[in-house]
Amino acid sequence: MHTVQDGDPTAASRIRETAIDLFGRDGFDVGLRTIADEAGVSLGLIRHHFGAKHQLRAACDEHVLQLIDNLQAERVEVAEPGKHLLEQLAGLDELAPLVQYMVRALTAGGPTARAFLDRIVASTETHLDHGVETGTIKPSVDARARARYLAVTGLGGMLLDYALSDEDDAVTAWRAYTERVTLPTLELYTQGLLTDREMLDTYLLYLKDPPGGDPDVPGP
Known part of the structure; x- marks a missing residue:
């Protein structure tokens, strides 16, 4: 195992990436000593960069959420979405540890999981709004509700799939999941x-005062 020296500028990122892998694989009861051994660093170096375990966990949360945010931004900002989709599919293996970590974070429950979900919902809303502005996504009568629905149903389906999966390997589980959901998801979103x-029109009339104050949402 490669040993990271105290002066190595990559030490903090190596510790964080190792923690994400171990937390995702084995859960958040993994101790700092185990993370230090796996990363090839001293326990003191972890405390130097991150302090206590809960602070390392917070840094992992923030890193994973930022990467998710970046991926969502890429999906709505690229000039050739079809080509970008193929590039993302080719790089699936790199996302597996992040997805496994996200599954752990959400199934752990509690305030941290709720905050994690709120960040994902907010990110989804931001990038859906951007897609509406650029003309790649249809407007919604209630943009916030749509963003939350997409985030919650997408994550909920993924959590259930992982809970029922017999795969122990993160990459294998992630590839199996994406193979099952990519086609029906794209079909539903596109067609x-x-x-x-x-x-829809019946329900909007039933609401009497629909979100946005205008039941006449744009058609296809």
């Missing part, structure tokens, strides 16, 4: 499901 607006 929709219902062939007319009757159910």
Whole structure:
């Protein structure tokens, strides 16, 4: 195992990446000593860069959330979304540890999990709004509710899939999941499901005062 010296500028990132891998694989009961041994650093170096274990966990949360935010930004800002999708599919293995960590963070529950979810929902709303502005995503009568629905249903499906999976390896589990959901997800997002607006229009009338104050949302 490579040993990181105290003066190595990559020490902090190596510790963080190792912690993300171990927390995702084995849960948040993993101790700092185990992380130090796996990263090839001293326990003191971890405390120097991150302090206590909960502070290292917070740094891992922030790093994973930032990477998720970056990925969402890329999806709505690229000039050639089809080409970008293929590039993302080719790099699936790199995302596996992040997804496994996210699954652990959300299933752990508590305030940290709620904050984690709130960040993902907020990020989703921001990038959906950007897609609406650039014309790649249809407007919504309630943008915030749509963002939350997409985030919660997407994450909920992923959590259930992982809970029922027999795969122990993060990369194998992630690849199996994406193979199952990519086609139906893209189909639903691109073509929709219902062939007319009757159910939506009926419900908007039922609300009497729909979000945004205008029940006449743009059609296809």
